[in-house]
Amino acid sequence: MPRFFIGGGSNIAGGVAFIGGEDAAHAKVLRIRVGDRLIVCDGAGKDHHCTVTKVTDRQVEAEVFETVPCPGEPSVHVTVLAGLPKGDRADFIVQKCTEAGASEILFFPCHRCVARLTGPSEKKVARWQRIAEEAAKQSGRGIIPRVGVLEDLAQAFNRANATDLPLFMYETGEQRKTLKDVLENAGTISSAAVITGPEGGFEPYEAQLAEVMKLHICSMGPRIFRCETAPMAALAAIMYATGNM
Amino acid sequence: MPRFFIGGGSNIAGGVAFIGGEDAAHAKVLRIRVGDRLIVCDGAGKDHHCTVTKVTDRQVEAEVFETVPCPGEPSVHVTVLAGLPKGDRADFIVQKCTEAGASEILFFPCHRCVARLTGPSEKKVARWQRIAEEAAKQSGRGIIPRVGVLEDLAQAFNRANATDLPLFMYETGEQRKTLKDVLENAGTISSAAVITGPEGGFEPYEAQLAEVMKLHICSMGPRIFRCETAPMAALAAIMYATGNM
Numbered sequence: 001m002p003r004f005f006i007g008g009g010s011n012i013a014g015g016v017a018f019i020g021g022e023d024a025a026h027a028k029v030l031r032i033r034v035g036d037r038l039i040v041c042d043g044a045g046k047d048h049h050c051t052v053t054k055v056t057d058r059q060v061e062a063e064v065f066e067t068v069p070c071p072g073e074p075s076v077h078v079t080v081l082a083g084l085p086k087g088d089r090a091d092f093i094v095q096k097c098t099e100a101g102a103s104e105i106l107f108f109p110c111h112r113c114v115a116r117l118t119g120p121s122e123k124k125v126a127r128w129q130r131i132a133e134e135a136a137k138q139s140g141r142g143i144i145p146r147v148g149v150l151e152d153l154a155q156a157f158n159r160a161n162a163t164d165l166p167l168f169m170y171e172t173g174e175q176r177k178t179l180k181d182v183l184e185n186a187g188t189i190s191s192a193a194v195i196t197g198p199e200g201g202f203e204p205y206e207a208q209l210a211e212v213m214k215l216h217i218c219s220m221g222p223r224i225f226r227c228e229t230a231p232m233a234a235l236a237a238i239m240y241a242t243g244n245m
Numbered sequence: 246m247p248r249f250f251i252g253g254g255s256n257i258a259g260g261v262a263f264i265g266g267e268d269a270a271h272a273k274v275l276r277i278r279v280g281d282r283l284i285v286c287d288g289a290g291k292d293h294h295c296t297v298t299k300v301t302d303r304q305v306e307a308e309v310f311e312t313v314p315c316p317g318e319p320s321v322h323v324t325v326l327a328g329l330p331k332g333d334r335a336d337f338i339v340q341k342c343t344e345a346g347a348s349e350i351l352f353f354p355c356h357r358c359v360a361r362l363t364g365p366s367e368k369k370v371a372r373w374q375r376i377a378e379e380a381a382k383q384s385g386r387g388i389i390p391r392v393g394v395l396e397d398l399a400q401a402f403n404r405a406n407a408t409d410l411p412l413f414m415y416e417t418g419e420q421r422k423t424l425k426d427v428l429e430n431a432g433t434i435s436s437a438a439v440i441t442g443p444e445g446g447f448e449p450y451e452a453q454l455a456e457v458m459k460l461h462i463c464s465m466g467p468r469i470f471r472c473e474t475a476p477m478a479a480l481a482a483i484m485y486a487t488g489n490m
Contacts, residue, residue, distance in 0.1 A: 072467045
């Protein structure tokens with residue numbers, strides 16, 4: 001069913017949903033007609049199911065007949081923290097992690113990052129946020145994951161440590177536990193964080209720092225994932241382990 | 246460590262590895278020198294660890310000092326069977342599923358496939374096979390997953406039913422079990438197959454056919470994955486569940 005988010009040109013007042021702005025253009029592409037059903041999501045996990053009552057060139061009006069919790073939201077709030085990659089790999093991470101159920105996607109610079117946020121990073125973040133919105137609509141999410149950029153790895157550690165299960169994915173080293181061991185020993189969690197590196201991975205001192213900061217140093221098995229694949233693979237495993245997939 | 250596969254220009258005879266052809270060009274890019282270490286994989290799960298003894302413009306010679314099972318190979322042999330998608334989505338599936346540990350990746354046409362294999366499909370398959378080889382090298386696999394095209398969905402069902410756990414991923418319907426339930430009740434498996442649909446998903450009759458053919462009809466949770474994301478997400482869950490991630 002077509003899905004719109006409040007804020008992106010759509011709104012709800014007095015039991016009526018108004019689809020305007022870019023969303024109205026999208027509704028036109030979808031050939032939405034009077035009598036059709038659609039969902040307007042409040043972006044905070046609630047879905048308003050509506051029946052279209054009026055279609056004009058610039059707006060669609062629809063009557064709300066039911067408001068329910070969005071079934072697409074996982075029970076666990078996962079923050080993806082990824083070393084800023086080059087080129088369109090960040091786009092990829094945003095899109096795929098939104099599909100897989102991430103609640104927040106934050107990039108950070110670290111030692112081996114080749115990519116630099118040159119120029120106005122607001123423009124890049126706005127672009128990633130649009131990718132997240134599109135993916136949230138397509139995959140039936142109840143929220144649009146927030147996308148952002150942190151100042152450094154220390155901030156990423158702090159964000160991770162604010163969750164029930166802070167995970168630092170590292171591709172080498174004896175101190176690693178398997179993701180499976182960590183997840184199975186975690187008990188019931190309501191939040192988690194996954195930290196993954198940039199193209200060249202992490203420097204040993206960065207992994208040592210993660211250990212000092214008491215994050216779980218995790219292995220994702222003997223295969224080396226590309227930097228853009230690792231967050232999504234870890235997220236799928238977390239969703240699977242917590243009964244959300 | 247640099248990784249080459251026998252067949253792609255490399256060979257081993259009498260305890261000496263010869264890196265030639267395209268692989269030699271690649272070795273040049275990597276600036277491989279006498280004394281460096283590299284791995285020549287036999288493509289059947291064995292890694293030959295070598296020390297470089299001679300470098301010429303057209304060939305690298307290296308002495309084998311140890312032959313071990315490739316640690317990158319998962320204990321479970323997973324066949325990915327995907328409805329043929331449009332554009333570069335197939336490339337994406339091949340690359341990501343190779344990283345995640347698939348043993349075979351086969352595409353098939355079905356009802357809602359928009360993509361058609363026009364022209365000589367051998368060319369496309371050869372291209373996908375090269376993508377699989379690159380990804381196998383990068384991720385440390387012990388084999389290069391075989392990529393191919395099946396004639397129809399019936400062939401996909403037969404391939405899936407030849408494994409211990411044939412899974413049909415379907416995004417709707419009451420008859421679905423969760424992937425977690427199916428995997429947890431499967432016991433120890435040495436092989437599995439994941440069938441996923443093209444852009445528009447499967448027609449209800451195709452899912453009914455899968456049921457008749459006794460495949461497990463599985464849900465991947467309440468979120469709808471894009472056709473290129475679903476195989477990789479399912480594969481990650483299988484690798485996690487079977488202790489391979």
